[in-house]
Amino acid sequence: MHVIVIGCGPAGLAAAHAAVGLGCTVKVIGPRKRTPQHGPVFLQRPIPGISNDHPDGYIKQIVVGGSIIDYRLKLYGDVNISITSDGILREGIHTWSVQKAYSSMWEMYCGFIKDMTLAPHEVGGLDADLIVSTAPAPNLCMNPARIGHWQAGHRFESVPIALYFESSYPRQPINTIIYNAYEEPRWVRSSNVFGNEVTEYRPEDLETETDDFQDPDRIIQKPLSTTCDCHPQVLRCGRFGKWNNMAWIDSAYYETRTAIYSMMHQHEWEDIR
Numbered sequence: 408m409h410v411i412v413i414g415c416g417p418a419g420l421a422a423a424h425a426a427v428g429l430g431c432t433v434k435v436i437g438p439r440k441r442t443p444q445h446g447p448v449f450l451q452r453p454i455p456g457i458s459n460d461h462p463d464g465y466i467k468q469i470v471v472g473g474s475i476i477d478y479r480l481k482l483y484g485d486v487n488i489s490i491t492s493d494g495i496l497r498e499g500i501h502t503w504s505v506q507k508a509y510s511s512m513w514e515m516y517c518g519f520i521k522d523m524t525l526a527p528h529e530v531g532g533l534d535a536d537l538i539v540s541t542a543p544a545p546n547l548c549m550n551p552a553r554i555g556h557w558q559a560g561h562r563f564e565s566v567p568i569a570l571y572f573e574s575s576y577p578r579q580p581i582n583t584i585i586y587n588a589y590e591e592p593r594w595v596r597s598s599n600v601f602g603n604e605v606t607e608y609r610p611e612d613l614e615t616e617t618d619d620f621q622d623p624d625r626i627i628q629k630p631l632s633t634t635c636d637c638h639p640q641v642l643r644c645g646r647f648g649k650w651n652n653m654a655w656i657d658s659a660y661y662e663t664r665t666a667i668y669s670m671m672h673q674h675e676w677e678d679i680r
Contacts, residue, residue: 408426408429408430408431408432408536408537408667408670408671409431409432409433409434409534409535409536409537410423410426410431410432410433410434410535410536410537410538410539410663410667411433411434411435411436411533411535411537411538411539412426412433412434412435412436412538412539412540412541412663413435413436413437413525413530413538413539413540413541413542413547413641413648414435414436414437414540414541414542414645414647414648415435415437415438415439415440415441415442415516415517415520416437416442416509416541416645416647417442417444417505417508417509417512417645417656417659418541418644418645418646418647418648418654418656418659419435419437419539419541419542419645419659420435420509420512420513420515420516421454421457421508421512421656421657421659421660421663422539422541422644422645422659422660422662422663423435423512423516423519424454424456424457424512424515424516424660425659425660425661425663425664425667426537426539426663426664426667427516428455428456428664429664429667429668429671431536431537431667433516433519434519434521434535435516435519435520435521436520436521436523436525437520437521437522437523437524437542438522438523438524439517439520439521439522441509441513444505444506444509444603445570445572445603445605445625445627446570446598446600446603446605446607447466447584447596447598447600447605448505448506448600448603448656449466449500449502449503449504449505449600449601450502450503450504450505450508450655450656450657451500451502451655451657452503452657452661453503453657454503454508454512454657454660455660457508457511457512458503458507458508459503462501462502462503463502463503463504463507463601464501464502464504464582464600464601465499465500465501465502465582466499466500466502466582466583466584466600467498467499467580467582467583467584468496468497468498468499468500468583468584468586469583469584469585469586470496470585470586470588471585471586471587471588471589472587472588472589472590473588473589474588475490475496475586475588477588478490478586478587478588478595481587481588481590481595482566482595482596482609483566488631489653490652496586503657504601505656506601506603507601508656524546525542525547527546527547527548527549527637528549530547530637530638530641531638536670537642537663537666537667537670538638538640538641538642539641539642539643539644539648539659539663539666540638540641540642540643540644540648541643541644541645541647541648541659542647542648543647543648543650544563544630544633544635544643544647544648544649544650545563545633545635545650547637547638548560548561548563548635548637549637549638550635550637551563551635561633561634561635561636561637562633562634562635563630563633563635563650564630564631564632564633565628565629565630565631565650566609566628566629566631567609567610567626567627567628567629568607568608568609568610568626568627568628568629569607569608569609569610569613569623569625569626570605570606570607570623570624570625570626570627571605571606571607571608571621571623571624572604572605572624572625573604573605573606574597574598574599574604574605574606575592575594575597575606576597579597579599579604580599581599581601581602582599582600582601583598583599584596584597584598584600585597585598593608593609593612593613594606594607594608594612595607595608595609608623610623610626629652630646630647630649630650630651630652631650631651631652632650632651633650633651635650642662642663642666644658644659644662644663645658645659
């Protein structure tokens with residue numbers, strides 16, 4: 408089987424790793440540069456052949472100033488938007504390091520990457536048994552919504568987040584994520600995960616801070632949902648490929664492996680009723 412993966416971030420290379428593990432020929436398409444990994448990013452499951460058998464650490468999750476419902480309301484203005492796949496914030500998680508896994512996968516698969524950026528109309532011309540996309544879904548949309556345009560296009564819901572590359576909770580222990588439901592201070596999450604410290608704010612809250620408040624180190628869009636149904640032949644994986652904050656990097660490996668395995672063995676299952 409021939410597999411094309413669009414995107415060379417951690418999710419893209421995890422998908423490539425799954426395909427290689429099943430004996431597929433693989434091409435990865437994307438700008439040939441490593442994407443920075445900031446914030447509380449981690450693997451919930453090990454990636455076979457990449458992650459250690461034992462977890463790299465245990466992440467403690469703590470809500471201060473109220474409940475997780477209060478935190479959702481503060482961040483999203485809507486208590487119905489979940490921050491976990493099952494709607495429950497676990498007290499702690501045994502995890503594996505994304506940074507470590509990404510470094511290993513980059514070393515193994517950077518030679519598979521064709522350094523280019525695809526336009527939306529070029530996706531349909533790709534020739535492969537399976538196409539997997541972990542690239543940001545808006546970049547491949549054939550019909551994006553346009554402000555003031557009479558024709559309704561595909562919508563991409565997201566929340567902007569301002570990042571500061573330091574933790575804000577005083578003397579924050581390593582491998583902790585603190586969700587802040589207090590009205591003050593205005594930061595919403597402070598994390599120290601595998602030594603990677605980040606504080607998150609809503610950009611609008613920065614306008615209420617003092618004049619000497621520093622500009623954020625980075626502003627990102629946290630994807631929530633999309634109405635885009637372009638390229639139905641493409642398997643979308645990862646947070647940005649699916650445009651869903653609940654999609655995980657390790658899921659890209661397992662979803663790609665499941666799809667390929669099913670395609671390889673479908674003929675064996677066809678007569679089973």
